[in-house]
Structure formats: C-alpha cells, structure tokens
Amino acid sequence: MRAQEITFLKLVQGDKQFQVPLYQRTYSWGTEQLQRLWEDVGELVDQHLSGDSTTPHFLGSVVLAPGQIQAGGVQRWLVVDGQQRLTTLMLAFTALRDHLKESGDLRGVDRVHRQILVNEFHEGLDHYRLLPTQADREAYTACIQSRAEAGGSDNIGAAYRFFRGAFAEGREAGDERWIGTVETVLKDLLSIVEITAEPGDNVYRIFESINNTGVGLSQSDLLRNYVFMLLPKRGERVYQELWLPMQQSLGPKNLELLVWLDLIVRGHYKTKQSEIYREQQKRLQPLAGNEDALQHEVAQLADRGRRFLRIVEPHRESSPALRAVLERLAMWGGQTHYPLALHLMDLVDAGNTTPDDAAQALLYVESYLVRRLICQTPTTGLNRIFMEAPKELETDRPAAEAVQRFLSSRRRRWPGNEELREAIRSKPFYWSGRPPQRSYILRRLEESYRPSEPVDFVKASISVEHVLPQRPAPAWFELLAKETEPNQTPQELHDLLVHTLGNLTLTGDNSKLSNHPFERKQQILESSALRMNLEIASAERWGKAEILERADRLTERAVELWPGPIGGIKPAGEEWPGWAELRSALVAMPSGTWTTYGDVAELIGSHPVPVGSFLGSNSAVIGAYRVLTAEGRISPSFRWPEGNDRLPPQEILMSEGVKFDPSGRAHRSQRLTAAELATLLGKDVTQPVSYDPLPDGEDRAAAERFRTQLREHWAEASDGVLAALDFWRRQGGYVNYGRYDETSCFPMLDAGTSERPHLMWPVGIYPVSGTVEVVFQYLKNRSPFDDTEQRRELLRRLNKIEGIELPEAKLELRPSFSVQAFAEHGDEICEVLDWFVHTAALDLARRA
The missing domain is CATH 3.90.1150 (Aspartate Aminotransferase, domain 1)
Known part of the structure; x- marks a missing residue:
C-alpha cells in the first residue's frame, strides 16, 4: 500500500470513479458531523478572508483499491474506507453548484459540475465521479442531476439540504468574496491522505482490519507518555506526586478536557480537541532537557486541575457567591462555559480578582446562555465565543465588567430586554434547548418569588405543564374563539399560545391536570406549593389575555434574574432573528412536503400575516414555494422574483411528489406541522403529554x-x-x-x-x-x-x-x-x- 497527502480537487480530478462496495454501510453522517465539518471550513474561510496564513485542514484518510479499467472508460477505485467523507464533500459541492446557479453564476455552475461531480464525456453510471452503494444511489444521483426529488428525507437528502442552508446563511452574512473563498477551501485547503492498495490485495480484509481496531490512546494518554519520556530522572516522583493525583481526582474524560482547556486559556483558542497532543507537544518541545521547567509545567496543570474540579463539582468552592453561580451553571449543563469559567478561577486564585467579582462575571455568562435560549438565538459559533474569551477580555477592567463588555459585542448576539420580552410573549419556549434547561428556567422564575418555604427541587418529581393544554377539549376552543383575530381560527390561536412561556408552569400533578377545563385545573393548582401556580389559580379564566399578561410579569422577573448586555438596544435596520429561523426551516424541509404560513408562524413566534408578507417580498428564499395556505392551496399573492423562469409552484410540488386534489388542495399527509419543522431543525420537541408510558408494563x-x-x-x-x-x-x-x-x-x-x-x-x-x-x-x-x-x-x-x-x-x-x-x-x-x-x-x- 502507498500513501500520499492530497487535496480533494487533486483526488477526484480526471476520468475516474470512486465506487462504494456493497459491504459498506449506507451514508450515515448526521447534523453533528456535518456541523463539525462546516465549522472547520468556516474557520479556514475566515482566515483566508482576513489575510492570515492558511494551512490545510486534515480531514482524514481515504483507502482505495484499484477496480476494473476498461479501454476508453473511467479508472475505477473501490472505496475501502472513507466513503462518508467522500460522499459528504461531493454533496457539499452539489449544494455549492446549485447555490451558484441561483446566484446567476452559470460559469461557476459549469466549473464545479465538470471539475468535481461528473466525468463529462461518459454516460450511464460512468458519468458520476462517485457511485454510492445501491441503497444510496437513487438519492445521490437525484442531487447530482438536480431532479425534483433531490433533498429527500434520507441521510443523503438531509446532508444536501444542510449544505444548501449553510450556503444560503453564509450569503446573508458574508461579503461578496465569501462564496469564492468557500469553493477554494473545499477544493484546495482540505487535506486528505490517499492510501492506495495494490492489485490483488484482499480489499475486504483491509476494510475489516481498519474497522476492528482496539481502543486507541486518548490525547491525554499521548501527552502523559510524551511528558514522562522527557523526565527520565524525575519522572516517577512527578508522576506519583502530581500527575497521578490529578488523574485520579478528575477521571479520564475530565482529564482530557483539562489538557484541552489548558491550551484554550493560554490563548490557543483555535485548538480542536482532536489536536490536543500535537499542540501541547509543540508548546513543551522547547523545554526538552530542562526537567525543572517540565516539572513546573506539570505542577501548573495540576493546580489548574484543582480549579477545574471546583467548576465540575461546585461544592468544593469555598466562596458562597461563587459556589452558587457555579452550581447554577452545572444545573444548566454543557461545557460551553468551561474556558471562561476556568480563566476566571485562574484570576481568583492568582489574586487578580475577587470571588464576588468572578461570581458576577459568571452571572453574566448564565444570563447570556439563558436569554439566548429563550430568544432561540442560533447556537452556531457559541463554543468559539467562549473559547476566544480568555484571550480577548480587557485586562484593565474588573473581570465582571470585562465579561459583560465582551459578551455585549453586537456580533455575539446577547438579547436585550425588549427582544427578551417579545420572545417570552411569542416564541415556543417548550421547544427551546433541552428539557432540563427549560425546567431550570421555570425553577429560577419560581424561586424569584422568594417563598418562605421553598420547594426542594432536588427531591421533588416535577415536570413542565401546559395550562392551556396541548390537546384541548372543546370547551377550551370555545373560550379562545372570543379572542381570535379576523380570519383566525381558535386552533390557530391555540397553536400560537400553547408553547409560550406564559402558558407553562411546573407541577408534580401533570397526569391529574391533563386537558381538563380551567376550572378543574384551578382546583388542583390551588393546592400547589409553587407560588407561580397559586398565581395562575387566582385567574378567573385562562385565554390569550391572561397568557400574555403572565408573560409580561415573567419578563420582569427574568430581567431581574438575568441582567442584559450593555446598551441592549437592537440596532436599527437589523433583521429580526426569526426570519433566519424561517429560512433554516424551509431549507430543512425534504422534497415532497409542504407547510402552512401558520405552521411557520408558530415555529418562529410570529403570525401568518407577517410570514406571508416576508415571503411575498423574499420569494427567492429557498423553499418559499412550499409554504401554502391553511387549506393547502398556493397563495394567490405568491410570485417568483422578476426574471425567474421557474415553473408554477404547484407544478414543482407535484414533480417532487406532492399530491393535489382536483380543487388544488395539497394532500394533508404531506404537510409538515410546526412541531415537525422544529424536529427537522434539531429542536428537542417533547412528545405530547399522552406519550408517557406507565413504568410497570401492562397495567x-x-x-x-x-x-x-x-x-x-x-x-x-x-x-x-x-x-x-x-x-x-x-x-x-x-x-x-x-x-x-x-x-x-x-x-x-x-x-x-x-x-x-x-x-x-x-x-x-x-x-x-x-x-x-x-x-x-x-x-x-x-x-x-x-x-x-x-x-x-x-x-x-x-x-x-x-x-x-x-x-x-x-x-x-x-x-x-x-x-x-x-x-x-x-x-x-x-x-x-x-x-x-x-x-x-x-x-x-x-x-x-
């Protein structure tokens, strides 16, 4: 076998075809892997645009074995390993080609299609540079051929739609050079190691050996081995006194996190967790031969490990104020805040700030995370923001002030009070974040009432309850009918209100409350130990007015609990974030589906009329033709942009497989509801309460x-x-x-x-x-x-x-x-x- 490092463009160019063998699994990359690749591409694009020196990003290896070569035909290669990467990049280029087509760059379309995707002068299956397994072939060729069914519901279609959305989002945010730079990065700055087997090698055995390896060494294992190789005289003592206690107290996963965070807080904020060993080795290499300096480095890491342990186990923190906010961030979950939190702990232990100041700084971090979740601000780039913080914070200010100023930067999107108020009134909070985070916000709001006998939330079995039920009985609709707007049905009003924060509470009586009329719910809520439930129980009725009034009261509490950014006023002319979510939702829709203006409005926290107005003036939005009226008809006001020669929307939908009855109504089974759109966007859409199986089987x-x-x-x-x-x-x-x-x-x-x-x-x-x-x-x-x-x-x-x-x-x-x-x-x-x-x-x- 031979190996060489090569760019993607050089790998695929020429009359060749990469065939995925039958024994390979079908294409399986999901949003997590696609997002990670796109973030890497984004970093390279940013570096290139800013004029920084750009080194290629190593994507991984591709193992190939020579296939049959026919006279005058393409050179065939069997993809022994690496088909996921190859397929993903081909789909990225397919989406790029289609993006260029919509932008009117026909020369770019031709270039990408011929250079990357097809063997121009060959027909049939030989026409495709990549030929996936039979199970994936139809979906893949639909994308390459730009057929109507491209972007279906399988993983191939989902990846294509992901990249279509990524290009559309980038066009909104980037400058005119952006798309060309993305093409350059994809072609020339993604490095692949091409490993080629010799003729006669047992291809299946190679595949088997690659995919049945044992558990490899972790990045921290590699670093430990390297460090102690450089400590021939003091190694045993340093290991016993410093490394081993640190390793035992943190455990393998947290130790791996620590050696990464150690780099981040030192300013190496672009380091990926897969590159820990290489970067730490590069940093320590100049100290080879100096065992004093190396011992000092291990001692520093051990000290930092003890500080990190106070973050992951807050009860170890001695300052009450700092311990309280660390406990709240631990309840919030996730590791996003770790780099900044560790930097602040470093400052405290070095005497460069006080525990109270660090606690205030972390309160701003908590507020930043909570407000963004309530306002459903996209999480893209969130990790990067906190990785940049230790290096970017102003050092001539108190830590809390520096953190607030850093997070208040316009590009970091910390929602102000007015945006928070609108989100609490209109956004479907029940689909925000993860269930524990939703419960955490409601718990903090309950605690803001400062009850004399607070509930022990650790021991209590409490869940989120919809006061206006998800599946209401007819009596609820009769109540809502009195508050509907012109041309609005009670069901549409219900859908806009039901998941908002003003309609949600915490209860231990979820199954008792169910979809009962409000009068029965009042009786149950009156016996609750939670102050927010007693407040709800005191209302005479529960409809739109009461939900919005409660939303405003909760906003006042939220503003007090979670202080906002400096300024906090949305700049004039800045686009409302809901429109970005609308674009993402329409891109996420598989071909052969449709939705309504009301469903989109429910998803983004708006109303059908402004949604219709936005799409009417932005009909070039990808998938705009898939948004129909509540009856499933094409809106009479829908127009393609001037100069666009596309077929009428109904004809396009029918070519994708959407069925219409003779009167022009789309088939209801192919409609995507707001909850289904939210699911496609990766939101944690909890099942309606009727799905909660009893624990004891056949009761x-x-x-x-x-x-x-x-x-x-x-x-x-x-x-x-x-x-x-x-x-x-x-x-x-x-x-x-x-x-x-x-x-x-x-x-x-x-x-x-x-x-x-x-x-x-x-x-x-x-x-x-x-x-x-x-x-x-x-x-x-x-x-x-x-x-x-x-x-x-x-x-x-x-x-x-x-x-x-x-x-x-x-x-x-x-x-x-x-x-x-x-x-x-x-x-x-x-x-x-x-x-x-x-x-x-x-x-x-x-x-x-």
Missing part, C-alpha cells in the same frame, strides 16, 4: 381504559386493534399504556439481552383521536431501523394496505394513519408487525 386499569375509549370512539376498529395487540404478544412483545386521560397504547419489543435491553415500538395508538403514529423518529436511533432502507421498507409494507398513505418524506418523523384501517385490514397490519419482529430478531442474532 390492567390502563388497559381497560384504553379498551373502553377505543370502543366508545372507534367501535368498528376496536376488535381489529385488540386482535393485533394479542398477535403482537404471541410474537414475544408486550403492550404498554400511557398514563393520561387519552390512554395511549404502545406495542413494545425488547430486541436486546438481559444485560443490554434494546427497546423499540413500531407505532403508538391513540383511542380518542383515532390516530396510529408510526414512530420513525425514534426508530431511526434503534438498530436495525437506523438504516434508512429498513424504515423505508416498513413504510412500503404499511402503504400497501388500503387506507394507509404515509409520505416517504417523513421517514425521520412520526406520520400517522387512521385507526379505522384496523376495521377491515387487521390481518394485513399483523403481517407488517410480524415482519417488524422478524427483522428485529435477525438484527439481534447479528449483534449477538
């Missing part, structure tokens, strides 16, 4: 409630549903039930072992609303259904049944069909369930 009382509700509301389908559940039990599964008023049902399967359970369920059945949810969203994280083809096969089998029509574009969501399908097709549904169990059993045997 008899819950089972009887389910049967009673099913017979009451869907008598014709009840026998078919119950027969299917009995069939499921005979196949080795069991049935779980929800704990709320609508007693949902989940046919569960444990496809694991006693040591390693592997729970999954194909559907959730709701006996009142009469819907059967197919839970692709959860299956995509559970083997074997993490393979798109297996989920697609489940969808195909269900769609063969009359009355079931699940859109393929929702393979990562939770599409549903009517429980009525069990009335006449119960046996066919049982065949699908049997296939599901059999597929899971085969996977278990493979994993055993």
Whole structure:
C-alpha cells in the first residue's frame, strides 16, 4: 500500500470513479458531523478572508483499491474506507453548484459540475465521479442531476439540504468574496491522505482490519507518555506526586478536557480537541532537557486541575457567591462555559480578582446562555465565543465588567430586554434547548418569588405543564374563539399560545391536570406549593389575555434574574432573528412536503400575516414555494422574483411528489406541522403529554381504559386493534399504556439481552383521536431501523394496505394513519408487525 497527502480537487480530478462496495454501510453522517465539518471550513474561510496564513485542514484518510479499467472508460477505485467523507464533500459541492446557479453564476455552475461531480464525456453510471452503494444511489444521483426529488428525507437528502442552508446563511452574512473563498477551501485547503492498495490485495480484509481496531490512546494518554519520556530522572516522583493525583481526582474524560482547556486559556483558542497532543507537544518541545521547567509545567496543570474540579463539582468552592453561580451553571449543563469559567478561577486564585467579582462575571455568562435560549438565538459559533474569551477580555477592567463588555459585542448576539420580552410573549419556549434547561428556567422564575418555604427541587418529581393544554377539549376552543383575530381560527390561536412561556408552569400533578377545563385545573393548582401556580389559580379564566399578561410579569422577573448586555438596544435596520429561523426551516424541509404560513408562524413566534408578507417580498428564499395556505392551496399573492423562469409552484410540488386534489388542495399527509419543522431543525420537541408510558408494563386499569375509549370512539376498529395487540404478544412483545386521560397504547419489543435491553415500538395508538403514529423518529436511533432502507421498507409494507398513505418524506418523523384501517385490514397490519419482529430478531442474532 502507498500513501500520499492530497487535496480533494487533486483526488477526484480526471476520468475516474470512486465506487462504494456493497459491504459498506449506507451514508450515515448526521447534523453533528456535518456541523463539525462546516465549522472547520468556516474557520479556514475566515482566515483566508482576513489575510492570515492558511494551512490545510486534515480531514482524514481515504483507502482505495484499484477496480476494473476498461479501454476508453473511467479508472475505477473501490472505496475501502472513507466513503462518508467522500460522499459528504461531493454533496457539499452539489449544494455549492446549485447555490451558484441561483446566484446567476452559470460559469461557476459549469466549473464545479465538470471539475468535481461528473466525468463529462461518459454516460450511464460512468458519468458520476462517485457511485454510492445501491441503497444510496437513487438519492445521490437525484442531487447530482438536480431532479425534483433531490433533498429527500434520507441521510443523503438531509446532508444536501444542510449544505444548501449553510450556503444560503453564509450569503446573508458574508461579503461578496465569501462564496469564492468557500469553493477554494473545499477544493484546495482540505487535506486528505490517499492510501492506495495494490492489485490483488484482499480489499475486504483491509476494510475489516481498519474497522476492528482496539481502543486507541486518548490525547491525554499521548501527552502523559510524551511528558514522562522527557523526565527520565524525575519522572516517577512527578508522576506519583502530581500527575497521578490529578488523574485520579478528575477521571479520564475530565482529564482530557483539562489538557484541552489548558491550551484554550493560554490563548490557543483555535485548538480542536482532536489536536490536543500535537499542540501541547509543540508548546513543551522547547523545554526538552530542562526537567525543572517540565516539572513546573506539570505542577501548573495540576493546580489548574484543582480549579477545574471546583467548576465540575461546585461544592468544593469555598466562596458562597461563587459556589452558587457555579452550581447554577452545572444545573444548566454543557461545557460551553468551561474556558471562561476556568480563566476566571485562574484570576481568583492568582489574586487578580475577587470571588464576588468572578461570581458576577459568571452571572453574566448564565444570563447570556439563558436569554439566548429563550430568544432561540442560533447556537452556531457559541463554543468559539467562549473559547476566544480568555484571550480577548480587557485586562484593565474588573473581570465582571470585562465579561459583560465582551459578551455585549453586537456580533455575539446577547438579547436585550425588549427582544427578551417579545420572545417570552411569542416564541415556543417548550421547544427551546433541552428539557432540563427549560425546567431550570421555570425553577429560577419560581424561586424569584422568594417563598418562605421553598420547594426542594432536588427531591421533588416535577415536570413542565401546559395550562392551556396541548390537546384541548372543546370547551377550551370555545373560550379562545372570543379572542381570535379576523380570519383566525381558535386552533390557530391555540397553536400560537400553547408553547409560550406564559402558558407553562411546573407541577408534580401533570397526569391529574391533563386537558381538563380551567376550572378543574384551578382546583388542583390551588393546592400547589409553587407560588407561580397559586398565581395562575387566582385567574378567573385562562385565554390569550391572561397568557400574555403572565408573560409580561415573567419578563420582569427574568430581567431581574438575568441582567442584559450593555446598551441592549437592537440596532436599527437589523433583521429580526426569526426570519433566519424561517429560512433554516424551509431549507430543512425534504422534497415532497409542504407547510402552512401558520405552521411557520408558530415555529418562529410570529403570525401568518407577517410570514406571508416576508415571503411575498423574499420569494427567492429557498423553499418559499412550499409554504401554502391553511387549506393547502398556493397563495394567490405568491410570485417568483422578476426574471425567474421557474415553473408554477404547484407544478414543482407535484414533480417532487406532492399530491393535489382536483380543487388544488395539497394532500394533508404531506404537510409538515410546526412541531415537525422544529424536529427537522434539531429542536428537542417533547412528545405530547399522552406519550408517557406507565413504568410497570401492562397495567390492567390502563388497559381497560384504553379498551373502553377505543370502543366508545372507534367501535368498528376496536376488535381489529385488540386482535393485533394479542398477535403482537404471541410474537414475544408486550403492550404498554400511557398514563393520561387519552390512554395511549404502545406495542413494545425488547430486541436486546438481559444485560443490554434494546427497546423499540413500531407505532403508538391513540383511542380518542383515532390516530396510529408510526414512530420513525425514534426508530431511526434503534438498530436495525437506523438504516434508512429498513424504515423505508416498513413504510412500503404499511402503504400497501388500503387506507394507509404515509409520505416517504417523513421517514425521520412520526406520520400517522387512521385507526379505522384496523376495521377491515387487521390481518394485513399483523403481517407488517410480524415482519417488524422478524427483522428485529435477525438484527439481534447479528449483534449477538
């Protein structure tokens, strides 16, 4: 085998084709990996634009084996390892080509297409520079050929849409040189090690050996080995007295974090965690031969380790003020704030600031994180901001003032009081951040009432409750009907209010509150130990006015708890952040789907009218044609930009697979709701409260409630549903039930072992609303259904049944069909369930 370092452009140029063999898994990169690559690209672009010297970024290796070469044909290479990187970059270039096309740069389109994506003078499969596995081929070639179905719901489509969104976002923020610089970076500044096997090598054996290696040394292991190699005389004593106690107190993960943070607080803020050893080695190399200096370095690291331990275990901090804010940041979770927190702890221990001043500085950090979450400010670049802080803080000011000034910079997006107020009134807070962070904010708001007997939140079993229910009974809609605006339905008003902070509280009685009328909820809330619940219980009714009034009261408390930036006034002419989220949502939509102005408004915290106005004046926004009226019709006011020769929106949607009835209404099953849009954006969209299975399996009382509700509301389908559940039990599964008023049902399967359970369920059945949810969203994280083809096969089998029509574009969501399908097709549904169990059993045997 031979190896050489090469740029991506040089790797792919020429009449050649990279074929992904059948034994390779399908394309599997998700948002996390794509985001990491894009951040690396962004750093190189920034360096290039600022005139800094730019060294290529090492992307990894690609292992190739020569394939068949035909006279006059392309040179074929089998991709033994590295197909994820190759496919990702090809999709990035495909998105770049399509971005250039929309920008009118036809020469750039031609250049990217010919240089990177295709073998221009070859036809058929030889035309493509990369040929993925058969499972991915259709989705990939749809992107290369710019077919209507490009950007579907599988991982290939999702990656293409990710890069389309990244280019669109960059165009809004970057200067005119930006896109050209991105192309340069992708072609010439991503370094790949090309490893080429010799003819006759056993390709599968090579693949097997690469992917079955043992656990490698961590970055901190490599650093330790290097340091003690340089300490031949003092090594044993330094290890026993300094390194080993540090290693034992921190543990492997925190030690790895520490040696990275040590570089960051020294000013090496561009260092990635994968580059710790190389950067530390470079820093320590000049000290080789000086064991005094090296011992001092280890002692400094050990001191910093003790300070870091006070951050991750705040009870070790002696200052009450500093300990309190460190505890709150620990409850908030995450590691984003670690570089700045460690820098402040360094200052305290060096006597360069006081614990109280550091506590105030960390309060600004807490406020910055909380306000951004409430306002749903994009988290892109957040880690980088805190990594830059130790080097960028002004040193001639008190630490707290320096931190506040640093975070108040316009480009760091610390929301002011007015933006905070609008977000609390209108943003769907229930979809912000992670559930523990949402609970933390509500807990802090409750504590701001300063009750004489505060609740012990550590021991209490408390969850977030919607006062206006997610699934309201008719009486709630009658109340909302009195407050609707012209041309607004009670359901639309409900959707705009239900997830806002003004409608949310904390309770230990979630299952009791459920979707009861407000009068019944009042009775329960009146007995609550939480002051915010007593305040809600004192209201005479609960509608739009009360929710907005409470939102304003909570804003006053939030401003007091979490101080804002210096100035805090939004600059005139600055675009409202919700429009950026709108653009991201439309890019995230798979081909073959549509949404409504109301759904988009609910997602971004706006109203359908301004959403329509924005899209009307910005119809060049990617995916704008997918936003339809509440009835599923093309808006009469929709217009393509002048000079655009695209087909009418309905024709484009139909070419993607969206179905329209004769009157011009799009099929409801292909609509993406606000919750589904939020899911596609990576928001932690908690299931409606009816999904909360009882812990004890087949609870008899819950089972009887389910049967009673099913017979009451869907008598014709009840026998078919119950027969299917009995069939499921005979196949080795069991049935779980929800704990709320609508007693949902989940046919569960444990496809694991006693040591390693592997729970999954194909559907959730709701006996009142009469819907059967197919839970692709959860299956995509559970083997074997993490393979798109297996989920697609489940969808195909269900769609063969009359009355079931699940859109393929929702393979990562939770599409549903009517429980009525069990009335006449119960046996066919049982065949699908049997296939599901059999597929899971085969996977278990493979994993055993």
